[in-house]
Amino acid sequence: MKIQQLSLFVENKPGHTAAPARLLANEGIDIRALYLADTEQYGIVRMIVSDWQRAAGILKANGYVAKATEVLAVEVPDRPGGMAEVLGALDGSGINIEYMYAFPYPRGDQAILIFRFNDPDAAIERLQAADINVVAGHELLKQ
Amino acid sequence: MNAVVETTANDCHPASVPDYTPVPELRDLQLKRMQTVVTRAWQQVKLFRARMDERGLDPGDIRSLEDIAKLPFTMKADLRDTYPNGLFASPMKDVVRLHASSGTTGKPIVVAYTKEDVDVWTSVVVRCLAGCGLHRGDIIQVAYGYGLFTGGLGAHYGAEALGAAVIPASGGNADRQIMLMKDFGVTAMCCTPSYFLHLIDRAADLKVDLRELPLRAGIFGAEPWTDSMRRHIESASNIEAFDIYGLTEIIGPGVGCECRQHQGLHIFEDHFYPEIVDPETGEPLPDGTEGELVLTTLSKQAMPMIRYRTRDITRLMPGTCECGRTMRRIARIGRRSDDMLIIRGVNVFPSQVEAALLEIEGTLPHYQIILTRAQGLDQMEVQVEVTPQMFNDKIGALQGLQSRIQSALDHVLGIRVKVALVEAFSIQRSEGKAKRVIDRRTA
Numbered sequence: 001m002k003i004q005q006l007s008l009f010v011e012n013k014p015g016h017t018a019a020p021a022r023l024l025a026n027e028g029i030d031i032r033a034l035y036l037a038d039t040e041q042y043g044i045v046r047m048i049v050s051d052w053q054r055a056a057g058i059l060k061a062n063g064y065v066a067k068a069t070e071v072l073a074v075e076v077p078d079r080p081g082g083m084a085e086v087l088g089a090l091d092g093s094g095i096n097i098e099y100m101y102a103f104p105y106p107r108g109d110q111a112i113l114i115f116r117f118n119d120p121d122a123a124i125e126r127l128q129a130a131d132i133n134v135v136a137g138h139e140l141l142k143q
Numbered sequence: 144m145n146a147v148v149e150t151t152a153n154d155c156h157p158a159s160v161p162d163y164t165p166v167p168e169l170r171d172l173q174l175k176r177m178q179t180v181v182t183r184a185w186q187q188v189k190l191f192r193a194r195m196d197e198r199g200l201d202p203g204d205i206r207s208l209e210d211i212a213k214l215p216f217t218m219k220a221d222l223r224d225t226y227p228n229g230l231f232a233s234p235m236k237d238v239v240r241l242h243a244s245s246g247t248t249g250k251p252i253v254v255a256y257t258k259e260d261v262d263v264w265t266s267v268v269v270r271c272l273a274g275c276g277l278h279r280g281d282i283i284q285v286a287y288g289y290g291l292f293t294g295g296l297g298a299h300y301g302a303e304a305l306g307a308a309v310i311p312a313s314g315g316n317a318d319r320q321i322m323l324m325k326d327f328g329v330t331a332m333c334c335t336p337s338y339f340l341h342l343i344d345r346a347a348d349l350k351v352d353l354r355e356l357p358l359r360a361g362i363f364g365a366e367p368w369t370d371s372m373r374r375h376i377e378s379a380s381n382i383e384a385f386d387i388y389g390l391t392e393i394i395g396p397g398v399g400c401e402c403r404q405h406q407g408l409h410i411f412e413d414h415f416y417p418e419i420v421d422p423e424t425g426e427p428l429p430d431g432t433e434g435e436l437v438l439t440t441l442s443k444q445a446m447p448m449i450r451y452r453t454r455d456i457t458r459l460m461p462g463t464c465e466c467g468r469t470m471r472r473i474a475r476i477g478r479r480s481d482d483m484l485i486i487r488g489v490n491v492f493p494s495q496v497e498a499a500l501l502e503i504e505g506t507l508p509h510y511q512i513i514l515t516r517a518q519g520l521d522q523m524e525v526q527v528e529v530t531p532q533m534f535n536d537k538i539g540a541l542q543g544l545q546s547r548i549q550s551a552l553d554h555v556l557g558i559r560v561k562v563a564l565v566e567a568f569s570i571q572r573s574e575g576k577a578k579r580v581i582d583r584r585t586a
Binding site for chain 1: 534538541566569
């Protein structure tokens with residue numbers, strides 16, 4: 001259920017995000033989702049890629065500090081209130097969202113929310129009990 | 144009392160009398176004091192005793208001034224290794240003051256003064272100020288920091304004993320400094336030269352013309368400065384700028400100072416015996432040759448320093464000064480034989496930065512210190528490469544790391560530092576080694 005997300009430290013300077021993206025593109029790695037968390041000085045690029053182990057190897061070999069983190073991908077209906085329903089399922093559970101981002105799912109009218117929870121196992125249990133689809137990695141990477 | 148208020152080119156403060164001691168008399172006095180201080184250190188300071196024993200020496204071996212070359216050196220590391228009081232030669236009941244300066248790693252170096260030590264310190268600062276043409280009736284603003292740093296209190300005691308009115312403004316708050324200078328008709332400033340440059344710029348912003356003020360002298364020290372800086376200061380503020388020298392380990396400001404001839408800094412060698420040695424071999428060098436300044440405190444009670452390696456590179460100037468003082472002069476200090484940096488008057492070693500970084504992460508990331516000068520003030524930025532161990536994909540965690548580094552550096556260095564997290568391998572390495580310091584400060 002859990003998905004490996006790659007995170008990358010980049011300085012907030014022109015070209016610093018493009019370079020690793022180009023590197024992965026040249027190696028035929030597909031970036032399915034990407035989110036950039038930024039501060040004035042630096043940013044963290046978070047990516048879901050087609051082959052995270054190979055991608056991590058390529059990045060490290062090129063001097064980048066890359067780290068794999070377990071995140072959850074949750075399917076939501078792409079309509080008003082969709083995200084609220086998912087978050088509602090976690091109400092009162094004490095589970096904390098450390099960060100999240102969203103991207104549209106190519107199949108139908110669904111969107112995908114990527115979450116980093118403080119307790120991913122508890123979150124899976126809670127979401128599945130509410131009939132919310134926690135998407136497996138291989139599902140997500142299907143074209 | 145009929146104090147002499149109006150003096151001109153040549154001072155005549157009673158404290159300045161020793162400045163003119165005939166040379167043979169001065170050498171006799173130095174030898175007598177050297178024998179006394181070596182005996183004191185030998186009796187009271189274990190480390191010194193042990194080093195003398197290793198060499199088979201005792202105080203009786205000092206029969207001439209040249210015999211000083213037999214004695215072991217004292218290094219900055221000795222002060223750190225014996226922290227807090229291993230080099231004290233007086234019991235705490237006789238100590239009336241402590242000061243501290245940054246050591247080469249986390250721990251500061253601490254120095255102690257007896258009442259007599261404070262009096263000697265005060266007297267040499269009086270001699271500095273009198274030599275700069277200052278006297279009773281002058282209004283002296285001290286903009287060195289007051290506290291553990293010796294600058295503030297050292298200048299303060301001397302200026303007060305001179306008979307001047309002292310404004311203890313301490314460091315910072317340029318607008319208030321300028322207001323005080325203007326409203327009280329300050330005639331002399333004591334601060335770092337770079338801080339005075341900042342005051343010049345700030346005064347221009349505030350539309351205060353320093354040249355129109357009664358200010359006529361600046362006694363600048365605690366950091367190296369250049370002749371071009373002096374010319375700029377003198378023309379922008381219409382004052383006479385003096386270079387004062389000192390270091391915490393020896394006493395603080397007042398070890399030496401320029402007189403109005405501006406041909407080098409007179410060392411008050413009735414209290415501080417100067418030698419120049421080869422920084423590599425430690426061999427004594429003749430007067431006139433450039434090398435490392437080594438100082439011995441001839442009259443210090445609480446913490447005698449025998450052959451202290453200052454790491455300051457200079458030379459003893461041959462000949463006598465036109466002012467008539469018999470005190471030998473050193474040339475202005477332009478560089479050091481170690482990697483110590485002086486930032487806003489504060490001593491900083493790259494090793495302190497390393498120690499702070501190590502403490503936080505347990506590993507040492509690549510880092511680089513970048514020094515710049517903005518508005519006359521030194522700015523220090525520490526760039527730290529983010530290692531896999533340090534990296535976290537939560538922004539908050541990285542910000543936390545950054546602020547932990549920030550406060551560790553502030554704590555260890557005692558000055559405000561900017562911390563930047565940078566990408567791995569982004570700091571240039573030459574032959575596998577990173578260049579630790581980039582100094583972009585220009586005078």
